[in-house]
Amino acid sequence: MGEAQQHIHPVYSLVKAEPILYSRYFATYRKNVWFRPSWKHVQQMMADADDCYWIMSGGIRIAGISISENTLGSLFAIPPFGFSQPIAAYLKKYILENITGITRIHAYNVLPEHMAAFAAEGFKPEQARKCMIRPTVDTHSPFLVDQFRCEQPEPGELVQITRLMMDAYHNSIDDRDGEAFTQDILYYFENNSIDILLDASSTIVDQQSNEIVGVCFVSLWEDLPLIYEIAVAHAYRGKGLAEYMLRKAERKLDRYYDVLRLFVTTGNRAELLYTKLGFLPGDELTSMIYTNE
Secondary structure, three states, X not given: OOXXXXXXXXXXXXXXXXXXXXXXXXXXXXXXXXXXXXXXXXXXXXXXXXXXXXXXXXXXXXXXXXXXXXXXXEEXXXXXXXXXXXXXXXXXXXXXXXXXXXXXXXXXXXXXXXXXXXXXXXXXXXXXXEEEEEEOOOOOOOOOOOOEEEEOOOHHHHHHHHHHHHHHHOOOOOOOOHHHHHHHHHHHHHHOOOHHHHHHOEEEEEOOOOEEEXXXXXXXXXXXXEEEEEEEOHHHOOOXXXXXXXXXXXXXXXXXXXXXXXXXXXXXXXXXXXXXXXXXXXXXXXXXXXXXX
């Protein structure tokens, strides 16, 4: 539809954006809080998008946003303008008036500086998370006591790893059902076959019970390694297993990649360990929801 106006307001309007130009603005003005490796990587996120809009005021672009049905995402403001409650009110009104039967509006990956404007319009925070990063380094892994052995994860361990993750996340902010964990594990094995990444991954086995009590999957995201999953069984926490697996990943990746990233949900106590091990946090991104019921 080109850049034709979609919705007009006495002060604001929405204009469907041409993806290439929009992607340049997005890569420039949207904060790179997930430590994407280059400006081009950020730009590529929106280069083919068809749900991007300019927020206009007085014929001037003041912000950009992705809108798909009842969801708002990846908002950025264009200097010297900022995001404010009136703009949040306009976006809320736009969705409620233009999409039939909507009772909820989701705002995804809201930056800290945008939360107050959404909150003033009745949006409530749900889950928040952040990306963390540190350099890889060829250092010695902490000592692993004789009770445990470290192995490379295998697809045949699906049931055991699912059971471990259900135990590790039980009653936590990251808790999910067994099927969700199983699908995540299957996806990992189906999409990660690079020997370097598999060698940097770990399962920790209790040699007395032969049970898997720790797991760390390393994947590749945007050409850089990412901790896809890390978990330790409740009964085995405080024994240094998570630190061992992360230090092993840093050491194994050192010759091939410069950095290692991971995601952590706000409220997960593991963030204290990640900070202790030198991981730098990016800004927190929050999912928010407005309910009109």
